[in-house]
Amino acid sequence: MQRTITHFEEVKFHSVKHGTCPGCGNKTSRKKTFYQTINPYNRTVDGIVKDRRTIVNELAAEAAAWRKLPTWHVRCELAGEENDDEGQDT
Numbered sequence: 001m002q003r004t005i006t007h008f009e010e011v012k013f014h015s016v017k018h019g020t021c022p023g024c025g026n027k028t029s030r031k032k033t034f035y036q037t038i039n040p041y042n043r044t045v046d047g048i049v050k051d052r053r054t055i056v057n058e059l060a061a062e063a064a065a066w067r068k069l070p071t072w073h074v075r076c077e078l079a080g081e082e083n084d085d086e087g088q089d090t
């Protein structure tokens with residue numbers, strides 16, 4: 001049996017933020033990569049397949065929202081919330 005793996009192009013957006021951890025009060029920085037794939041099912045609310053530019057704009061907006069959030073250390077953040085669901089990819 002042969003399985004075809006279709007590889008969709010991934011659009012990534014790297015973001016870094018610096019701040020003071022609300023958990024321990026020390027300065028810290030966090031890195032996060034936002035990404036989406038270009039594929040026939042990834043559409044805008046208007047039903048148009050998202051192109052690279054649309055996706056980059058969305059990722060940049062996500063990153064901007066993320067940078068406004070407090071800059072927690074990973075460890076301090078995990079200590080604060082036990083039910084952190086990893087891999088929230090849709």
Ligand SMILES: [Zn+2]
Binds near residue numbers: 026
């Ligand atoms: Zn901390």
